[in-house]
Amino acid sequence: MALVSRSSSAAAALLRPLSSAAANVSGIRHVTTDTTPITIETSVPFTAHNCEPPSRSVSTTTAELLTFFRQMSLMRRMEIAADSLYKSKLIRGFCHLYDGQEAVAVGMEAAITKSDCIITAYRDHCTFLCRGGTLLEVFAELMGRQAGCSKGKGGSMHFYRKKAGFYGGHGIVGAQVPLGCGLAFAQKYSKDETVTFALYGDGAANQGQLFEALNISALWDLPAILVCENNHYGMGTAEWRAAKSPAYYKRGDYVPGLKVDGMDALAVKQACKFAKEHALKNGPLILEMDTYRYHGHSMSDPGSTYRTRDEISGIRQERDPIERVRKLLLSLDVANEKELKDIEKEVRKEVDEAIAQAKESPMPEPSELFTNIYVKGLGAEAFGADRKEVRVILP
Amino acid sequence: MLGIVRRKVCAKGLPVTVPGETLRFFRPVVHALRNYSSAAKELTVREALNSALDEEMSADPKVFLMGEEVGEYQGAYKISKGLLDKYGPDRVLDTPITEAGFTGIGVGAAYYGLKPVVEFMTFNFSMQAIDHIINSAAKSNYMSAGQINVPIVFRGPNGAAAGVGAQHSQCYAAWYASCPGLKVLSPYSSEDARGLLKAAIRDPDPVVFLENELLYGESFPVSAEALDSSFCLPIGKAKIEREGKDVTITAFSKMVGHALKAADILAKDGISAEVINLRSIRPLDRATINASVRKTNRLVTVEEGFPQHGVGAEICTSVVEESFGYLDAPVERIAGADVPMPYAANLERMAVPQVEDIVRAAKRACYRSVPLAAAA
Numbered sequence: 001m002a003l004v005s006r007s008s009s010a011a012a013a014l015l016r017p018l019s020s021a022a023a024n025v026s027g028i029r030h031v032t033t034d035t036t037p038i039t040i041e042t043s044v045p046f047t048a049h050n051c052e053p054p055s056r057s058v059s060t061t062t063a064e065l066l067t068f069f070r071q072m073s074l075m076r077r078m079e080i081a082a083d084s085l086y087k088s089k090l091i092r093g094f095c096h097l098y099d100g101q102e103a104v105a106v107g108m109e110a111a112i113t114k115s116d117c118i119i120t121a122y123r124d125h126c127t128f129l130c131r132g133g134t135l136l137e138v139f140a141e142l143m144g145r146q147a148g149c150s151k152g153k154g155g156s157m158h159f160y161r162k163k164a165g166f167y168g169g170h171g172i173v174g175a176q177v178p179l180g181c182g183l184a185f186a187q188k189y190s191k192d193e194t195v196t197f198a199l200y201g202d203g204a205a206n207q208g209q210l211f212e213a214l215n216i217s218a219l220w221d222l223p224a225i226l227v228c229e230n231n232h233y234g235m236g237t238a239e240w241r242a243a244k245s246p247a248y249y250k251r252g253d254y255v256p257g258l259k260v261d262g263m264d265a266l267a268v269k270q271a272c273k274f275a276k277e278h279a280l281k282n283g284p285l286i287l288e289m290d291t292y293r294y295h296g297h298s299m300s301d302p303g304s305t306y307r308t309r310d311e312i313s314g315i316r317q318e319r320d321p322i323e324r325v326r327k328l329l330l331s332l333d334v335a336n337e338k339e340l341k342d343i344e345k346e347v348r349k350e351v352d353e354a355i356a357q358a359k360e361s362p363m364p365e366p367s368e369l370f371t372n373i374y375v376k377g378l379g380a381e382a383f384g385a386d387r388k389e390v391r392v393i394l395p
Numbered sequence: 396m397l398g399i400v401r402r403k404v405c406a407k408g409l410p411v412t413v414p415g416e417t418l419r420f421f422r423p424v425v426h427a428l429r430n431y432s433s434a435a436k437e438l439t440v441r442e443a444l445n446s447a448l449d450e451e452m453s454a455d456p457k458v459f460l461m462g463e464e465v466g467e468y469q470g471a472y473k474i475s476k477g478l479l480d481k482y483g484p485d486r487v488l489d490t491p492i493t494e495a496g497f498t499g500i501g502v503g504a505a506y507y508g509l510k511p512v513v514e515f516m517t518f519n520f521s522m523q524a525i526d527h528i529i530n531s532a533a534k535s536n537y538m539s540a541g542q543i544n545v546p547i548v549f550r551g552p553n554g555a556a557a558g559v560g561a562q563h564s565q566c567y568a569a570w571y572a573s574c575p576g577l578k579v580l581s582p583y584s585s586e587d588a589r590g591l592l593k594a595a596i597r598d599p600d601p602v603v604f605l606e607n608e609l610l611y612g613e614s615f616p617v618s619a620e621a622l623d624s625s626f627c628l629p630i631g632k633a634k635i636e637r638e639g640k641d642v643t644i645t646a647f648s649k650m651v652g653h654a655l656k657a658a659d660i661l662a663k664d665g666i667s668a669e670v671i672n673l674r675s676i677r678p679l680d681r682a683t684i685n686a687s688v689r690k691t692n693r694l695v696t697v698e699e700g701f702p703q704h705g706v707g708a709e710i711c712t713s714v715v716e717e718s719f720g721y722l723d724a725p726v727e728r729i730a731g732a733d734v735p736m737p738y739a740a741n742l743e744r745m746a747v748p749q750v751e752d753i754v755r756a757a758k759r760a761c762y763r764s765v766p767l768a769a770a771a
């Protein structure tokens with residue numbers, strides 16, 4: 001349970017009037033939020049490696065907390081809906097769901113700007129949403145339709161939003177980390193004063209290319225922040241079976257690291273804020289987010305053969321990121337139970353509408369098979385399965 | 396332009412290049428004296444590549460070079476000589492020996508909009524980074540439906556050198572050229588080297604640029620046009636190095652030189668060979684190849700790499716598909732031997748195509764296994 005403290009300058013917040021006085025016909029009280037800074041303590045302190053940890057006291061606002069609640073509820077609903085769509089065979093291939101890990105995406109987004117970059121692996125639906133993607137783009141892409149963010153040609157693992165600094169969406173475990181360090185290199189080269197967050201899992205943490213990229217990032221002082229979303233299982237293999245040292249925040253050796261409660265959106269925000277400041281001055285840093293996924297690795301994995309149902313339900317009861325923020329909002333009297341439930345209903349409706357809209361979106365035109373192979377096709381030929389039947393000139 | 400003429404020093408039939416020094420040797424061959432008119436300048440392939448890099452880095456501040464020993468060492472093969480001094484350590488970056496890591500970093504920088512030139516000390520080491528070349532670079536524009544393009548060049552020596560053994564001699568043209576999303580170029584002459592590298596750097600797509608170590612020290616005349624900083628060669632177009640009417644010989648990189656020598660020998664036997672320098676392996680200039688075969692009716696493909704699933708196989712199939720009726724003989728393929736490259740000099744010689752192999756194959760295609768008694 002988070003400790004709530006109020007700064008003296010926010011004393012006025014205690015005297016917030018109930019706006020039930022402005023009750024409208026339907027009797028719904030508008031949730032009250034404002035942007036007066038308040039301070040919340042994180043649930044657990046940060047553990048640091050080769051650096052001084054940031055303070056446990058996180059500056060936030062009631063408006064921000066409500067945004068956290070809404071966004072995470074939206075993500076949760078989106079992922080659960082994707083589960084159903086997959087089971088009804090509207091989504092094909094791979095589908096890796098993020099429910100349980102929402103706090104990492106929202107907390108990170110709260111600490112940075114769209115000029116900072118994020119790159120992640122294949123569990124990317126919620127990260128894409130946080131970077132400004134729409135529900136329609138998500139569901140349409142998952143179903144392989146034209147309205148998808150990659151026009152139906154990428155699929156679940158290949159969401160991108162370059163204009164908002166989201167660089168995917170990568171299927172090869174670990175590859176996104178050197179790519180992320182490359183983004184950081186380019187940011188430094190261009191003198192943009194921005195940073196890159198390269199996300200990876202506990203499974204990818206043992207990849208050699210990670211250490212190669214970290215070495216170069218440290219040598220060249222790149223503003224790269226490596227974020228290990230440690231959900232404790234690399235597919236079906238528990239961390240202690242894959243890593244001699246599962247203290248991922250320490251694995252950077254000469255690179256400082258921070259271990260963070262990844263189920264606490266405020267702790268994530270604080271850590272990312274700290275990391276950005278550090279990286280701009282001192283080069284790379286590792287953040288280990290202690291988090292959990294409720295679903296299996298992907299839709300083909302029930303997720304219960306290598307972990308107990310008690311463990312899963314235990315985390316849901318004790319550490320669920322949305323429940324944490326709900327309790328906080330209730331204790332701060334920002335909203336009551338009914339209002340929060342109403343938000344969840346709204347969110348559910350949004351998701352349902354987006355799915356209906358996505359289902360209306362057509363599949364790509366057959367000619368799209370041959371577009372975007374190159375930026376400049378130079379008049380080269382491309383062939384279909386029967387090259388005498390299908391031959392195309394790339395413009 | 397250094398204005399220094401570098402000559403090949405020939406020792407025991409194997410060309411040996413002597414970089415970094417001014418040498419004057421008289422070539423012990425028939426055509427000793429070259430006529431130097433004011434228009435014909437000579438440039439080694441090394442100088443051509445260096446000048447191309449220099450000019451493109453000067454023209455576009457987003458272009459940078461990274462790789463092992465490219466900076467302070469001046470380049471393992473001195474291709475990047477002088478660039479560190481001129482552009483500084485922010486744009487000419489010495490990397491640790493970690494291909495997977497630095498190639499990924501290069502591709503990430505290209506995602507953001509920079510224009511990296513990533514050097515592999517040889518393309519054998521590109522295998523350590525091949526996931527980034529294919530999955531991170533080649534496929535990204537497609538997977539993102541055009542959001543993420545990757546204006547990167549991967550360059551370095553490809554294929555056999557001399558006596559470097561099995562792990563350092565493989566040709567990667569066929570592997571990379573099979574992948575949609577990549578462009579694959581392989582220069583022969585200095586003009587090729589300049590024009591194609593400049594085109595590659597300017598291209599918004601990922602380009603694999605396959606050089607050849609043994610060609611670095613070879614000198615070629617270059618036109619004034621080719622020396623201009625705006626000079627560029629089109630990607631996807633082959634060059635007819637030598638016109639002929641009896642048989643078409645396709646080749647790329649070092650093998651073009653072999654094919655030209657073979658054409659000289661064939662000419663003495665009354666066979667007029669047309670030599671096509673592919674320049675571009677992907678896109679492959681099927682139009683030029685087919686037009687040539689429709690003229691000559693016979694084809695010999697030449698490549699240095701492994702024969703199975705090689706470049707010659709693709710060219711042969713293209714001709715069978717599009718110009719079958721024009722073929723007067725089966726297509727002949729000359730390629731490296733189906734063996735890991737041996738070290739011993741005699742075995743190595745057998746593992747790589749020689750001029751006489753090309754001559755023999757051309758004669759087979761012309762149904763001539765014995766020389767003509769007299770010209771018709």
